[in-house]
Amino acid sequence: MSNNSCGTSRIAGCKFTLYPMSDQFVDIILGVLEEVDTSKVWKDTDDVSTCVRGKMVHVFDVTKALFLYAAKTGEHVAMSGTFSIGCPGDTDADSYMDEADTPLNEAKSNQVSQEAGCKFSLYPMGREDYMDAIYEQIDLSKHRNVEVSASHYATRLDGDVKDIFGALHQSFDSVQEEVSHVTMSFTISANSPSNKA
Numbered sequence: 001m002s003n004n005s006c007g008t009s010r011i012a013g014c015k016f017t018l019y020p021m022s023d024q025f026v027d028i029i030l031g032v033l034e035e036v037d038t039s040k041v042w043k044d045t046d047d048v049s050t051c052v053r054g055k056m057v058h059v060f061d062v063t064k065a066l067f068l069y070a071a072k073t074g075e076h077v078a079m080s081g082t083f084s085i086g087c088p089g090d091t092d093a094d095s096y097m098d099e100a101d102t103p104l105n106e107a108k109s110n111q112v113s114q115e116a117g118c119k120f121s122l123y124p125m126g127r128e129d130y131m132d133a134i135y136e137q138i139d140l141s142k143h144r145n146v147e148v149s150a151s152h153y154a155t156r157l158d159g160d161v162k163d164i165f166g167a168l169h170q171s172f173d174s175v176q177e178e179v180s181h182v183t184m185s186f187t188i189s190a191n192s193p194s195n196k197a
């Protein structure tokens with residue numbers, strides 16, 4: 001079987017960029033990359049972004065913790081990225097797929113309360129009925145402790161960062177059960193001065 005066909009691997013990944021609106025942006029970015037336990041994911045950081053790959057549970061655990069720890073500095077912080085699973089070009093070789101499922105950062109993340117706003121878009125690939133898969137998820141996310149609202153080209157989620165990432169994770173997970181190759185883009189923002197009106 002060709003390694004290039006959809007769905008031969010369930011390795012998940014996320015490529016994201018943190019944007020701390022602060023003079024301390026270098027310390028914040030490098031500090032959280034150090035503070036978060038990334039030992040269960042493959043990780044690569046360059047001048048533009050960071051990519052983490054591995055089991056879905058760890059990819060979400062790490063991205064959530066990185067944003068939470070950056071936001072708990074109190075600075076206005078945003079993060080944009082793309083999750084992907086089932087990408088025909090992704091290989092298992094360096095993917096940390098044997099790691100046990102226990103998320104390493106969850107206990108510490110659960111101690112942080114942080115409000116945020118997020119917009120996300122699901123892209124189930126290679127399916128004519130892609131809009132059905134998307135609408136199902138937008139409906140489901142109404143029950144996940146987050147406020148869900150419609151937005152052009154995206155769905156908006158408002159609430160606690162942990163609940164927002166929970167909704168992103170559940171949406172992504174249930175679409176990938178039906179559709180082999182799925183990507184999901186997101187932008188999340190915390191401590192924005194726009195909210196102090």
Ligand SMILES: Cc1ncc(C[n+]2csc(CCO)c2C)c(N)n1
Pocket residue numbers: 016017018019025026029030045046047048049050
């Ligand atoms: C998650 C994440 N990874 C990498 C960058 C790119 N970047 C911009 S400034 C900086 C620190 C000094 O080199 C780095 C690594 C980012 N913004 N967010």
